[in-house]
Amino acid sequence: MTAPNAASIAAVDHAITSRMSARAFTNQAVPRELITEILQVASRAPSGTNTQPWKVYVLTGAKRDELVTKVCAAHDAIAADPEVGKQYQAQYDYYPTQWVSPYIDRRRENGWSLYGLLGIGKGDRAKTHAQHQRNFKFFDAPVGLMFTVDAIMGRGSLVDYGMFLQNIMVAARARGLHTCPQAAWNDFHTIILPMVGAGENERMVCGMSLGWADESDKVNTLHTPRVPVAEFTHWID
Numbered sequence: 383m384t385a386p387n388a389a390s391i392a393a394v395d396h397a398i399t400s401r402m403s404a405r406a407f408t409n410q411a412v413p414r415e416l417i418t419e420i421l422q423v424a425s426r427a428p429s430g431t432n433t434q435p436w437k438v439y440v441l442t443g444a445k446r447d448e449l450v451t452k453v454c455a456a457h458d459a460i461a462a463d464p465e466v467g468k469q470y471q472a473q474y475d476y477y478p479t480q481w482v483s484p485y486i487d488r489r490r491e492n493g494w495s496l497y498g499l500l501g502i503g504k505g506d507r508a509k510t511h512a513q514h515q516r517n518f519k520f521f522d523a524p525v526g527l528m529f530t531v532d533a534i535m536g537r538g539s540l541v542d543y544g545m546f547l548q549n550i551m552v553a554a555r556a557r558g559l560h561t562c563p564q565a566a567w568n569d570f571h572t573i574i575l576p577m578v579g580a581g582e583n584e585r586m587v588c589g590m591s592l593g594w595a596d597e598s599d600k601v602n603t604l605h606t607p608r609v610p611v612a613e614f615t616h617w618i619d
């Protein structure tokens with residue numbers, strides 16, 4: 383055991399607090415060894431009875447590009463005819479079916495901040511579609527990660543999964559890389575899962591973009607707020 387010291391505290395805190403959802407990446411390739419190292423560190427995440435319910439598909443090169451082309455085409459088809467969207471439904475409710483305050487307020491603020499920063503006005507459907515489609519290009523990141531879980535597992539596995547995903551994002555930051563976790567991909571599991579060779583028992587948890595952030599792109603200047611500790615913490619004594 384290493385005793386806590388200012389440098390280790392600062393290093394861990396920096397990796398955590400410098401994590402943000404990057405939505406523009408450079409095309410600089412990420413070496414396979416580096417991705418493996420990040421996944422290895424991340425796999426130290428705890429999970430109930432050490433079930434380790436994660437399974438990761440790493441997409442790079444031609445396969446990544448093929449997936450991007452296919453999902454962008456499906457996304458365009460939905461825009462042209464919303465009926466088509468019925469074919470593409472996520473396998474679990476990531477978001478509530480009914481939005482209430484304060485979550486809806488935070489969600490709206492998040493959307494307005496992002497679209498405001500990019501100069502996309504309310505009702506500008508073409509620009510909104512294009513920005514949303516950036517998800518399906520992995521925001522130009524050279525690496526796309528797809529995460530699945532076995533359908534037999536309970537809801538607790540999604541709790542375990544969150545820790546694993548956060549570990550990936552923090553380990554990536556420690557190495558200078560950035561990420562964007564993405565539930566947007568979930569609707570397109572019928573395209574993604576067969577393409578990566580997932581079994582019938584696998585369900586999409588989410589996707590994630592991984593790479594070096596394009597620091598010159600203003601989309602990456604978005605700084606999201608957080609509710610103060612005093613507001614979400616109740617001291618019972």
Ligand SMILES: Cc1cc2nc3c(=O)[nH]c(=O)nc-3n(C[C@H](O)[C@H](O)[C@H](O)COP(=O)(O)O)c2cc1C
Pocket residue numbers: 401402403404405492517562563564565566567588606
């Ligand atoms: C599981 C998960 C899925 C997400 N899905 C998307 C997504 O599909 N597209 C996107 O642009 N951001 C997505 N986000 C990013 C959130 O919008 C972001 O985490 C939140 O606004 C806080 O901002 P920050 O990550 O920069 O701190 C997702 C985040 C999580 C944890």
